[in-house]
Amino acid sequence: MFKKVLIANRGEIALRVIRACKELGIATVAIHSEADALSLHVRAADEKVCVGPADSALSYRNIPNVLSAAEITGVDAIHPGYGFLSENAHFAEVCESIGIKFIGPSSENIALMGDKAKAREIVAKRGLPVTPGSPGELRSEEDALQAAMKIGFPVIIKATAGGGGRGMRVVNRAEDLGRAFQAAQAEAKSTFSNDGVYLERYFLEPRHIEVQIMADQHGRVIHLGERDCSIQRRHQKLVEETPSPVVDDKLRREIGRVAVEAVKAAHYSNIGTVEFLLDKDQKFYFMEVNTRIQVEHPITEMVTGIDLIKEQIRLAAGHPLSFRQQDVVFTGHSLECRINAEDPEKFTPSPGVITKYSPPGGFGVRVDSAMESGSTVVPYYDSMIAKLITHGRNRQESIARMKRALSEFVIEGIKTTIPLHRRILDDSDFQKGHVSTTFLERFLAS
């Protein structure tokens, strides 16, 4: 097992990884920008290294400085968290080359899955269901039109290197395709320095269902059930839950099997998430694989009792999976609300000093956050400041518990999305589980 791990991230996920390391008896090194010198993740670690100014390109994503920090502190592994360098194949490759273990899949795995069009191709070749779409990257407008005519409108154009909604365009009619293609290409180029785009059928009210998988370096792969992340605003998840209210045992086994086969096709190891669209007829389609820990991983931990970060570290150290598929038992229901430092109506960021921070507690309530009274929410990074997770014997109980916990959560000095979450949880469609990825848009408009 590793003796010392550097956490190449900040905020709650850095603290989450430090907690796992502490429980495993592994020493930790935090890195931070100048803006984060007083952050909790820095104080929680055994050692700390400032790697640059506030701008993440010059600090958290500054590969030479991050690797130098790893060298001078003598760590044997780096945990990238999510975002920043977590899906950077080049970074993983440099880590491999200098003998520092990147806690995640191999750089090849990352590169392969990072090319969304190629990943779909591999999965489709294995005979697994992918969203109907162009076979690979689109070379031209004519290419796009041909593909679109074949699968039928509406279609969605996506960047092959994409994520987070950038470089995406929904097209309803053939005559709009040309302009959308150009726009998506331009946006993809400016955002990802890669103008590759592909297109898929656009589903009108799909659910976003993703499956957590774990794969060891000995070829064994298991899944830990699904997460329903249909409550999104501009492709950013806000509320996640497991089990999905529309996935029954049979569908779970089936979608789980497909997820496992998809990553086996790519000879994938470590943990990952296979994303699917689920349409109204309960048909599911492979979308992509995220080659990192997800923000919403805690809900899977709550229902399985398995510490995903600890497993991820063990797998990176070469340990075989601690579980067989039949050892994985799903208990109850879990819900996560992402608390952002944003105006709950206008979604404008709300950085500043948290004058009072008092998290909820008690049975079935978990808070993952690096905030406390007196913390400063700096304006340079993601606005998510806390994840509130509840667990109950069933969906009804975990919703009631979440409402209770939200009512207790005190964050003063800045605006947060807590009021929005309270409204969502009171919504009768949400309570019945009648949601899709378009839910929030309609909810906010009403």
Next chain:
Amino acid sequence: MFKKVLIANRGEIALRVIRACKELGIATVAIHSEADALSLHVRAADEKVCVGPADSALSYRNIPNVLSAAEITGVDAIHPGYGFLSENAHFAEVCESIGIKFIGPSSENIALMGDKAKAREIVAKRGLPVTPGSPGELRSEEDALQAAMKIGFPVIIKATAGGGGRGMRVVNRAEDLGRAFQAAQAEAKSTFSNDGVYLERYFLEPRHIEVQIMADQHGRVIHLGERDCSIQRRHQKLVEETPSPVVDDKLRREIGRVAVEAVKAAHYSNIGTVEFLLDKDQKFYFMEVNTRIQVEHPITEMVTGIDLIKEQIRLAAGHPLSFRQQDVVFTGHSLECRINAEDPEKFTPSPGVITKYSPPGGFGVRVDSAMESGSTVVPYYDSMIAKLITHGRNRQESIARMKRALSEFVIEGIKTTIPLHRRILDDSDFQKGHVSTTFLERFLAS
């Protein structure tokens, strides 16, 4: 189900009950003394009533004022928490007589179990193992000597109305018996206004094992496994865990069966705890039944997933048990550390203002507390200010998690027992599970 419940308690247990009520959709009324006007439990409730000055005899234990508060707020039930009026049969009886449901067993149950000697008698008659001892109350010194000679020294003299170590005397030799009998009787009289005492064999290094039971008003009784509460200082529990490291499945079934039979013998309903001594030969002996929710109930919740306070409220409302014995599944291991506002070495109370309070979080960590930054620990009541509970896949993980959580827990402005807990958790005997009720005494002496 009840519409509105008054919580006749303070601090973390009052907040715990309020949380359960919120999740059940029940309105809540907090009562408080003048010293607690700004407490979190007061602010968390829907309504609040000041019932007297700081002295609990004139406020939390002031039956007329508590019942008046119930009347003016129109509640249909009272939850007594633990301590204060929770095991006061008279209070339960008055509640019954004015049509306000006492959330707990009947006043008869409380009265019967409150007479420790009589409770032992009933259980012994049913053929269940009780600690060898006097058949009932001791009438005289001769009575005591006769009983002691029969069971053999050492013996322990206990108050029939007792609890918390008051009125107890350990006697090693016959010549010391007379004086100890007088002393115990006098202390029992001054503490409990009842000079009844009885005696039992005194076990040298027993474990304190207790079994959580739930009984509905239709005669069905189930148990939720044991808790090992052997880490005690002067009969006050400090660390509790479940499952016990020395109780295997077979013993659990056996001791669970005896606990269920014991309460059935008393026609008991609602929740309760049956306390046993477990000797070095794995023989267990009934000690007594606690007719209230216990401080340490959360560890049972963590391994069963069952919300004991919600169940208690449902049972009091006349609902049948929601579970059969075979539905109760024990998952993983849970540990609780009681954080007291005390000097961690001298155990002197440390009241005052908590200038900073930052509880630990993350996976498998639960905090039950009514404290926050700026809270005042008043000197009038129990010194326990927080319960830190962890859950893990096994004992090793929940210990590692507890150590991690203790290292994160920031309470400034007062002294707490956190450093003591950290030392206990580092102890190799504790880690191996080699403890008895005398562990802490030796640990503190070393």
Next chain:
Amino acid sequence: MKRRRAKIKTRRMVVPEIVRESKPHASLATGSTKQIQELIDLLRRNNLTELEVERQGTRIRVRHEVLAKPMTASLQESAPASPQQPTQSASATTPALEGATGFVTVTSPIVGTFYRSPSPDADAYVEEGDTVKKGQVLCIVEAMKLMNEIESEVDGHVVKILVENTKSVEYGQPLFLIDPKAAS
């Protein structure tokens, strides 16, 4: 309904003057109150503990203890307002007008229901402006079907009756303001 004279003493609370300025002549040249208010607002807005300004023999210090904060936040936000809810606690409610005057506050020694008269159709025991003697009954607080008569502990006159008839009262809740100086 049985009535019984409760053996309960009324509680007396004289609140000290909150601010007793030692240097009354230390006026702040222009618009002093406004300026101090500005300082207080500054302190509030910034959640400070203390703010001190000294100038030409004038020193202003504003402090805000952590405990003084109205720690209400979202916990209370969710609490539905209840008409029956007695929201005032003894220590927090002494009316402002009492501060400098030395009025005596009669508070409720028990939890219960406040009645101004011995029965629904009877006259009230006292009205505002009445002169009362020590030991005179001011009201009844009913608790557990017992009528507890609350007496005045001083001679004086009734400045204000603080609770409406038939409302519930909690322990320590102010019921009457009596001016003892007015007695003589």
Next chain:
Amino acid sequence: MKRRRAKIKTRRMVVPEIVRESKPHASLATGSTKQIQELIDLLRRNNLTELEVERQGTRIRVRHEVLAKPMTASLQESAPASPQQPTQSASATTPALEGATGFVTVTSPIVGTFYRSPSPDADAYVEEGDTVKKGQVLCIVEAMKLMNEIESEVDGHVVKILVENTKSVEYGQPLFLIDPKAAS
């Protein structure tokens, strides 16, 4: 071992005098709130405990106790001390003697290992007391097997060398104090 001249500019940090008043005689009566707010912002930004300004009969003191606390507590208590640990962050370490003097702090622009000489048996680039020219190499910071020469950005003399040879340095860590006034 390959050596390369890093294309890295040294960073210069001149800490401004905390209060640089354009109108030192400006009375508090006009625009005073704004001025105090500025001080408060200064306090916030610098995470100070207390800020006191006294000037021509005007003294302003701002305190913030919550921020003032060393928010370390038990989290750090458990952290083992590490000899390799660079414990100082750029903003926190500007030595006190610099404040009023206008010394220039040369900070590390990268994370790496600090070397005072080009090779183990060579002389140090500079010693305390030396005069240095703008562009003169002061030290090397090795990162990822690359030797990055750190140059002085000013003429001056070396007041203090703040890091020991072969120790690791983090981004923004002060390396040298240069007195630019001493150059002329």
